[in-house]
Amino acid sequence: MSGLQQRDCENEKAALLEAGGVGLDADRNRSKKSSRFSVYRILAIVLLFIYLPRLLLPAKTVQERGTHAAAFATFPHPVNASYPPVPHTALAPLAPWKPCPGHEHEGFQCSYVRVPKDYFDKSKGYAYVAVSKYPATARGKDFRGAIYLNPGGPGGSGVKFSYRFAQTLSILLKGRYHVIGFDPRGIGATRPLVDCFGSTRAFQLFKAGTALERAFDVAPDTFSDEGRQTLLRQWTEAQALKHAEMEVCNKTMGDELRYMGTATVVRDISYINFEGGLGEGHPINFVGYSYGTILGAYLVNMLPASSLGHVVIDGVASAPGWSHMPPERWLPSGWMIDTEKAYDWLIKECSEAGPSACAVAKEQGEEPQKITDRLMAFFDELYHQPLAVPYGPRPGMLTSGIARAMLYLTTNQPSLFPTVASFLADAMAGNGTQLYYLAIQPLSTDPEAKSQMDLSRVAVSCGDSPPYEDPEAGNWPKPSPELLVNITLDNFEKFTPHFAASAPSIEPDGGCEWHPASGRTPERFTGPWNNTLDVPMLVISNTADPITPRSSGEEIHKLMGNSSGLLIVNTPGHCSLAGVSRCSFQTLQDYFLEDKLPAEGKVCERDEGIFGLALAGKVGETMSVEEEGGDDLLMLAQTASRQWAEHRLASSD
Template sequence: MLSSTLLLFAILHLPIALGASEFDWQKHKASTKLTWAPCYDGFECTRLQVPLDYTAPKNGTASIAVVRFRSTSPKSEYRGPLLFNPGGPGGSGVDAVVGAGPAFAAVFGPEFDIVGFDPRGVSYSTPAISFFKTDVERELLIPTVPNIVYPSLNASSNTLSQEWARWQLVGQLAVARDEGGYLQHMTTDNIARDMLQITEAFGYAKLQYWGISYGSVLGATFASLFPDKIGRLIIDGVEDMDGYYSGNTTFEMRDTDKAMQTFFDGCAAAGPADCAFHAPSASQISENLAALTSAIRDQPVPVITADSHGIVDFVVLRNAILNALFSPYDSFGVLAAGLAALAGGDAAPIYALNSVPTFECQYNASVLPFHSNNLESYLTIAGGDAAAVNESIPQLQQFYENATKVSNFADLLASTRVLYSGWKIHRAGRFQGPVGAKNTSFPLLIVGNTVDPATPLAGAVKAVQAFPRSALLTLNAVGHTSLTAPSLCLYGYFRQYFINGTLPQPGTVCSVDATLFAPSSGNATERRDLETERLLEAGRTIGAVVRRGASRRV
């Protein structure tokens, strides 16, 4: 959700501040020990060799790309590695930490090595998950359409059947090109085992971890498999574990419409100066948006920008709206301006939201400086984790119709089920739950937003029940995961948890240090000391880097 999170998307990375050209991962020999090399101007990189199949350790290996932003504390104060997963599945922890390493250290403290890793098969880790022979083949089957995270099952009368056929074809290609049967080993339980290998390679017996969105599945799976190996573990933006492992994401739509309502309510309250799509009431704004969406369905708008071109149609508009719900404190004002422009005939601002350069056969490393295989990564990991979905088109249509009773965005979000219906590679004996453990070596800290469009707070509540010694920390915020906006309160609890093991009291709720439709007047800015501003900026940086690396689309 994708998030991750978690829904029908593949994570499509946008450029990070430092490109892959600055470190050649393949020239660094993988080892069972952490053999660090300088990389990315201030970081250290290595490739850790792990078993491809943990039940048969001699039958091949995988190499995990690992980066660290090194602790600056003296040895007496050093507290070991803190691993981070940015979601997906398919998110690059390497890109996240390289993009925001100092910001992570500002939030958690200088005592830790901030560690990012690419899960097995993802990005710089090998063997790479891949079942397209060329980028052109991938593009022809799965076009890189700007703004598209999810296809809409309501776009036309035959969209669902077309999507079914597309994902059946992708699944068949995966089976045909699965040389040596390695794809079956690209599952969350094995990624959890890899995290333990990383931790032990640092010389530590217990994991310290923060995972968001799909990272909550990874963290909870680790805690279920290795309850005695937890040093500190935060899961944030918590997925419904039963839904994830069964391939049913309906639970995740429970609060999507609530998030949409905050746009209507906030825009009405903000006034025309701060919400360009303003109307006197929330209901009128909702009606105006429905009318605009209907008009765009009937008459899409062509767009040409400096570096791209395309069409804003019903699907692009729906995705632009949904995307804004994930990071509303940054996006609602921009979305409102885009909607107002679109109503006036200018589609460029909506098109620009999460757009990507037009695909070119000649790869341009200066525009996209990374190796991305995240479409395949998402499908392989999430599809391989889930129970097999052997449903016909009529059955999938019924699933979609049932989902429309949960959310008005079901046309986008229910498409995950169609994707899973094409995936046929499932390893016997893989972990599928139940998720939970009565006695973990240290309690988990479980974080949820009051209104999350992809991982409802109810998912965090269920996780607390699955791990009885854990603590729930609620963020009074709209958006996906705690990265939706900075929160001094939240960062304080994070640091106390990692440093002292302190858990928040039951019922603890933190607020965010941000507002929806922030007033344009400078008089509304609160004066803060420099250290506080630096911490808030660190939180904003982490959120921006992770979101930039997790633009979602299929």
């Protein structure tokens, strides 16, 4: 494809669906393959996703060159190409659009939007928000404005996510919207960037081999004295390291960290859409996943209804909980209530698939509990004797905590389970190399690489959460290691007996008692959460989401009342894109193109199981060419699910 003027939506769709640009032809025949072939194919794809981003990451990223020099810096992309400098004119908030470099990104345009650093004190200067645009093909009355994407985190790059997902979304919505990726404050190519340690490598070395890099070990008897002491030792280490982290950030970043909270990002979106002109006179449209649902809930409740168009939040976290509790309270407040449901789903399908597809099964149809018993026994063995990993770029040891955390990861992204099951089986046979390197990343060899995603995340979560020991904000006590142990054990007992200590390795919050942004952001939004909207928002939750449960989607739907519609997708995994559902894509299309909400109580089923096979009774319904758009919708759903998995793996690098 070339530029906007030369693209045609139907030709583009044909190219995507038929030329195999995103691998859809393979999916068309997937149901005809054997389960053995499917698992090997999935393994190859996942390994490609794991290692390809490392090969494509740029050799250099942006370097700070003065107060506002980042506005003219190289735009980072997953290719070795530079983005032309884009100096701002004296008044224009939007720098000139330039083609995004790299042939795989043809059709995208990139720029910066200059925004007030502090919307309540213009003397603080500017921030520069990196944006990408996949332009609409529609014109005139068919054009509906811009959709802003947020992939979650916080800390995820919306620009990079758009490179994967924008074309798929544009095709689904018939080219009627610009699809805008943006990097929120402190993240990706936006400046100022959260850069506490000076380089990615320096931050990696700080964490290497510590409790901040490896996941927590859990004693065989979690609630014994030994179990408590094991957790206490690790929480004590983690807290000391968090304290050091925050002191480094305070020294190197200082007040810059005050301007990265979610409320400020909401004002950025409004500024970009209206003052920046990206909406071209239309209201704000938004699609947010995971943490992006927090941003979406803030968006629809902070801004007037007249500023808002279509808003979708998918994989819903509790915005009231996020804003009213400190981060260490989020997971045990009920966020993991569906974790075991997701895990049980994986193990059940593993049993049904048998050892030819699921390597940790002994026989097809065996009791799922037997699979769990073997896995937990292996984790207990690793607790007493970690497995040496002498090969690869970072030799080390496979610990119980790492192995357990990688199993927990599959509850978030079930498409990884066939591969992780194979790695687990290898480790149980004495070779832990592949499972270890799924968790432990090679050290960066580029001293100028800046990415410190965990610290970008903490700048947001600490800025949003209430300050400690403040009677007007809940009077929350500062978390001692002993308190964190009690909270973890409570989560084990009430919600997830297998993974309560694993989630913090994937959700690396905490340390806010030392963070320079805590209690010092220009604005901290805490509700209310019941704004009346001109266009009701669409809320999507899974039946078995291990970290953002169905109950959180139901919570915001109840609070918003008639200003929202709720869709439930009957699948395990984090966000609806963790599964493949033609029905959910049809609902998304109907919402954006027909202003149609799902009927109350609507549930969408999956079209594929975890092991890549079409589900019995679904193929005829979803692959029928007689039903207009049916074939295309299913293949777009398959593509989007794969793009979501790719994005999440690349983000963990």
